[in-house]
Amino acid sequence: MQWMAWTIPTVIFFASIAALLLVFTALAIRYPETPRHGVLGMETTRGDRLFIALLAAAFVNLAWLGLTDLSQWWGLVISLIVALPIFRWV
Template sequence: MFDWMVWTLPVAVFFACIALVLVGMTIWEIKSPTTTRKGFLPIATTRGDRLFIGLLAAAYINLVWVGLGEKLAVWFSLEQEPSVWISFVLSMAVLGWIMRKG
Protein backbone atom coordinates (compact mmCIF):
# COMPACT_ATOMS: atom_id res chain seq x y z
CA MET A 1 0.00 0.00 0.00
CA PHE A 2 2.76 2.45 0.89
CA ASP A 3 5.38 1.06 -1.50
CA TRP A 4 5.27 4.18 -3.69
CA MET A 5 6.91 6.31 -1.00
CA VAL A 6 10.41 6.15 0.41
CA TRP A 7 9.76 5.57 4.11
CA THR A 8 12.90 6.66 5.87
CA LEU A 9 12.98 7.39 9.59
CA PRO A 10 12.78 11.20 9.12
CA VAL A 11 9.77 10.84 6.79
CA ALA A 12 8.00 8.53 9.23
CA VAL A 13 8.72 10.86 12.17
CA PHE A 14 7.46 13.88 10.18
CA PHE A 15 4.16 12.17 9.35
CA ALA A 16 3.82 10.80 12.89
CA CYS A 17 4.21 14.35 14.24
CA ILE A 18 1.54 15.59 11.84
CA ALA A 19 -0.81 12.83 12.99
CA LEU A 20 -0.15 13.65 16.65
CA VAL A 21 -0.75 17.35 16.02
CA LEU A 22 -4.06 16.59 14.30
CA VAL A 23 -5.21 14.36 17.18
CA GLY A 24 -4.10 16.98 19.71
CA MET A 25 -5.84 19.78 17.85
CA THR A 26 -9.05 17.75 17.65
CA ILE A 27 -9.05 17.16 21.40
CA TRP A 28 -8.17 20.81 22.05
CA GLU A 29 -11.02 21.98 19.79
CA ILE A 30 -13.52 19.72 21.59
CA LYS A 31 -12.38 20.96 25.02
CA SER A 32 -12.06 24.63 24.09
CA PRO A 33 -13.69 25.88 20.85
CA THR A 34 -11.55 28.36 18.97
CA THR A 35 -12.19 32.01 18.21
CA THR A 36 -10.72 34.06 15.40
CA ARG A 37 -7.83 36.35 16.21
CA LYS A 38 -5.38 38.55 14.36
CA GLY A 39 -1.67 37.83 14.62
CA PHE A 40 1.13 38.61 12.19
CA LEU A 41 -0.72 36.85 9.36
CA PRO A 42 -2.61 39.30 7.14
CA ILE A 43 -5.98 37.70 7.96
CA ALA A 44 -7.90 36.83 11.09
CA THR A 45 -7.43 33.11 11.71
CA THR A 46 -8.61 30.27 13.90
CA ARG A 47 -6.35 27.57 15.34
CA GLY A 48 -7.27 25.30 12.45
CA ASP A 49 -6.40 27.98 9.90
CA ARG A 50 -3.01 28.53 11.52
CA LEU A 51 -2.42 24.78 11.65
CA PHE A 52 -3.16 24.44 7.93
CA ILE A 53 -0.89 27.38 7.04
CA GLY A 54 1.81 26.02 9.35
CA LEU A 55 1.63 22.53 7.84
CA LEU A 56 1.95 23.99 4.35
CA ALA A 57 4.96 26.02 5.47
CA ALA A 58 6.52 22.92 7.07
CA ALA A 59 6.03 20.88 3.91
CA TYR A 60 7.55 23.60 1.73
CA ILE A 61 10.55 23.98 4.04
CA ASN A 62 11.22 20.25 3.82
CA LEU A 63 10.79 20.21 0.04
CA VAL A 64 13.13 23.17 -0.44
CA TRP A 65 15.70 21.56 1.87
CA VAL A 66 15.66 18.29 -0.06
CA GLY A 67 15.73 20.15 -3.37
CA LEU A 68 18.72 22.28 -2.38
CA GLY A 69 20.61 19.51 -0.55
CA GLU A 70 23.09 18.82 -3.33
CA LYS A 71 23.66 22.51 -4.00
CA LEU A 72 24.24 23.20 -0.28
CA ALA A 73 26.84 20.44 -0.21
CA VAL A 74 28.64 22.04 -3.19
CA TRP A 75 28.31 25.63 -1.95
CA PHE A 76 29.66 24.85 1.52
CA SER A 77 32.12 22.13 0.38
CA LEU A 78 30.45 19.46 2.49
CA GLU A 79 31.29 15.79 2.11
CA GLN A 80 27.61 14.85 2.02
CA GLU A 81 24.24 16.56 1.84
CA PRO A 82 23.03 18.22 5.04
CA SER A 83 20.81 16.06 7.23
CA VAL A 84 17.06 16.23 6.72
CA TRP A 85 16.74 16.32 10.51
CA ILE A 86 17.79 19.97 10.29
CA SER A 87 14.84 20.76 8.02
CA PHE A 88 12.54 18.71 10.26
CA VAL A 89 13.48 20.72 13.35
CA LEU A 90 13.29 23.98 11.39
CA SER A 91 9.86 23.13 9.94
CA MET A 92 8.45 22.12 13.34
CA ALA A 93 9.79 25.38 14.83
CA VAL A 94 8.10 27.38 12.05
CA LEU A 95 4.87 25.44 12.59
CA GLY A 96 5.00 26.23 16.32
CA TRP A 97 5.74 29.90 15.63
CA ILE A 98 2.81 30.21 13.23
CA MET A 99 0.49 28.45 15.69
CA ARG A 100 1.59 30.73 18.55
CA LYS A 101 2.01 34.13 16.90
CA GLY A 102 0.19 33.83 13.56
Protein backbone atom coordinates in the same frame (compact mmCIF):
# COMPACT_ATOMS: atom_id res chain seq x y z
CA MET B 1 0.89 -1.87 4.91
CA GLN B 2 2.98 -4.29 2.88
CA TRP B 3 0.64 -4.09 -0.11
CA MET B 4 1.30 -0.36 -0.42
CA ALA B 5 5.08 -0.71 -0.04
CA TRP B 6 5.12 1.95 2.67
CA THR B 7 8.32 2.56 4.53
CA ILE B 8 8.43 3.10 8.28
CA PRO B 9 9.21 6.85 7.91
CA THR B 10 6.18 7.24 5.62
CA VAL B 11 3.91 5.50 8.12
CA ILE B 12 5.29 7.64 10.95
CA PHE B 13 4.73 10.81 8.90
CA PHE B 14 1.08 10.06 8.11
CA ALA B 15 0.41 8.74 11.62
CA SER B 16 1.82 11.99 13.02
CA ILE B 17 -0.47 14.07 10.81
CA ALA B 18 -3.47 11.96 11.88
CA ALA B 19 -2.48 12.31 15.54
CA LEU B 20 -2.16 16.09 15.15
CA LEU B 21 -5.62 16.28 13.63
CA LEU B 22 -7.08 14.21 16.47
CA VAL B 23 -5.37 16.33 19.13
CA PHE B 24 -6.52 19.57 17.53
CA THR B 25 -10.07 18.22 17.23
CA ALA B 26 -10.06 17.29 20.91
CA LEU B 27 -8.69 20.73 21.81
CA ALA B 28 -11.41 22.43 19.76
CA ILE B 29 -14.09 20.41 21.54
CA ARG B 30 -12.62 20.82 25.02
CA TYR B 31 -11.45 24.43 24.71
CA PRO B 32 -13.49 26.27 22.06
CA GLU B 33 -11.59 29.15 20.57
CA THR B 34 -12.63 32.41 19.03
CA PRO B 35 -10.65 33.38 15.93
CA ARG B 36 -7.92 35.96 16.47
CA HIS B 37 -6.25 38.54 14.23
CA GLY B 38 -2.56 38.01 13.67
CA VAL B 39 0.14 39.51 11.51
CA LEU B 40 -1.62 38.30 8.35
CA GLY B 41 -4.52 40.64 9.09
CA MET B 42 -7.11 37.88 8.92
CA GLU B 43 -8.85 35.77 11.52
CA THR B 44 -7.22 32.42 12.22
CA THR B 45 -7.97 29.53 14.53
CA ARG B 46 -5.70 26.76 15.84
CA GLY B 47 -6.57 24.62 12.84
CA ASP B 48 -5.75 27.42 10.41
CA ARG B 49 -2.38 27.93 12.06
CA LEU B 50 -1.72 24.16 11.95
CA PHE B 51 -2.46 24.14 8.22
CA ILE B 52 -0.17 27.13 7.62
CA ALA B 53 2.59 25.48 9.69
CA LEU B 54 2.25 22.22 7.73
CA LEU B 55 2.48 24.11 4.43
CA ALA B 56 5.53 25.99 5.69
CA ALA B 57 7.12 22.71 6.81
CA ALA B 58 6.56 21.21 3.37
CA PHE B 59 8.22 24.17 1.64
CA VAL B 60 11.11 24.28 4.13
CA ASN B 61 11.78 20.56 3.72
CA LEU B 62 11.56 20.70 -0.07
CA ALA B 63 13.96 23.66 -0.15
CA TRP B 64 16.28 21.85 2.26
CA LEU B 65 16.20 18.75 0.10
CA GLY B 66 16.87 20.68 -3.09
CA LEU B 67 19.48 23.14 -1.84
CA THR B 68 21.64 21.17 0.60
CA ASP B 69 23.27 17.79 0.94
CA LEU B 70 22.91 17.77 4.71
CA SER B 71 20.68 15.42 6.69
CA GLN B 72 16.95 15.96 6.26
CA TRP B 73 16.60 15.95 10.05
CA TRP B 74 17.95 19.51 10.00
CA GLY B 75 15.08 20.48 7.71
CA LEU B 76 12.68 19.04 10.27
CA VAL B 77 14.32 21.07 13.06
CA ILE B 78 14.03 24.25 10.98
CA SER B 79 10.37 23.41 10.25
CA LEU B 80 9.64 23.11 13.97
CA ILE B 81 11.38 26.43 14.61
CA VAL B 82 9.30 28.05 11.85
CA ALA B 83 6.10 26.60 13.34
CA LEU B 84 6.65 28.34 16.70
CA PRO B 85 6.14 31.91 15.44
CA ILE B 86 3.30 30.75 13.22
CA PHE B 87 1.37 29.49 16.24
CA ARG B 88 2.33 32.54 18.28
CA TRP B 89 1.75 35.43 15.90
CA VAL B 90 -0.29 34.34 12.89
